[in-house]
Amino acid sequence: MGADEGYLLSNQQTQAGARLEALATLFDPSTFRHLRDLGVGAGWRCWEVGAGGRSVPHWLAEQVGPTGMVVATDIDTSWLGGPATDQVLVLRHDVGTEDPPATDLDLVHARLVLTHVPHRQAALTSMVAALRPGGRLLLEEADPGLQPLICPDDHGPAQQLANRLRTGFRTLMAGRDADLTYGRTLPRLLRDHGLVDVAADAYFPITAPACTALERATVEQIRDRLISAGIATAAEIDQHLDNIDTGRVPDLATSPMVSAWGRKP
Structure with a gap:
């Protein structure tokens, strides 16, 4: 993700680190399971x-x-720093507009990513082109429309406020x-891009x-x-954050994460 002006949740904001850490905690186990199953x-x-x-x-x-080799790319590499390794090459790269940084790849x-990329078709074509014959593609994207409520158990004012703010976030x-x-x-x-052995599942923490x-972290980033x-007042946002801190909305969910994978013939 990155500092592109079209992206609502910029990595330049101070809350980005908390968001990335929470996303890793929630979704890394599922991602790693899929990658193991693909034989990495x-x-x-x-x-x-x-x-x-x-x-x-x-x-x-x-x-x-x-x-082996790992190329890690993003339009904003702010959070990819740290101790260098011989296997990880970090590059600033826009997958929707630039050629792949490497080819003949296994994975x-x-x-x-693609939900937020304006040139999604070009980005997906680029990723497929970077694979060797027999290489694997794993794409994982949230789908808020499959389950739009951040509080699936919408039983009280705190939950209803949370769901209204989530609807506003999707509107933005x-x-x-x-x-x-x-x-x-x-x-x-x-x-459609010619991959075979295509399969998919979804993961939905609630x-x-x-x-x-x-x-x-998300609400703090998009507060202003x-x-x-005109989606919410400052007082309503403060109330929602207080509801979070005091445990009045303990059962917050994410959008379902759809994972799909396939092999290049």
Whole structure:
């Protein structure tokens, strides 16, 4: 993810670190399970697209070992710093407009990227082109339309306020050309791009401390935009954040994360 002006949740904001940490806590176990199932191992050449943070590319580096390679790209690499490794190459790159940073790859993976990329078709074409014959593509995207409520148990005023703010967040995202139904289209898109052995599943956390941390960081990042768009008042946002801190909305959910994978013939 990045500092592109079209992206609502910029990595330049102070809350970005908390968001990336919460996303890693919530979704890394599912992502790593899929990557293991695809057979990632010693010597693999991998491209982590829109990496955001370090958790996935550095996990991949551990799997591919000294004979493998991991390229981690993003339009904003602010959170990809830290100790360098021989296996991880960090590059600033726009997947929607630039050629792939490497080719003949065994794996290309992107999580929570294409929903926000204006040139999604070009980005997906680029990722497929970067694969060697037999290479694997794993795409993971949230699909808020499959379950739009951040509080599925919408039983009281605190939950109703949380759900109204979440609806406002989706409105802001849609206004920036984010495709909020992209996740469900992934299996079809992989087949349309010529991949075979296509399959998919979805992961849907509905109660976890990281869900709460993610919601707080997200609301803090978009606070001013919610107010300026007339979606919520400052007092309502403060009330929602207090509801989070005092445990009045303990069962916060994420949008379902659709994971789809396939093989290049």
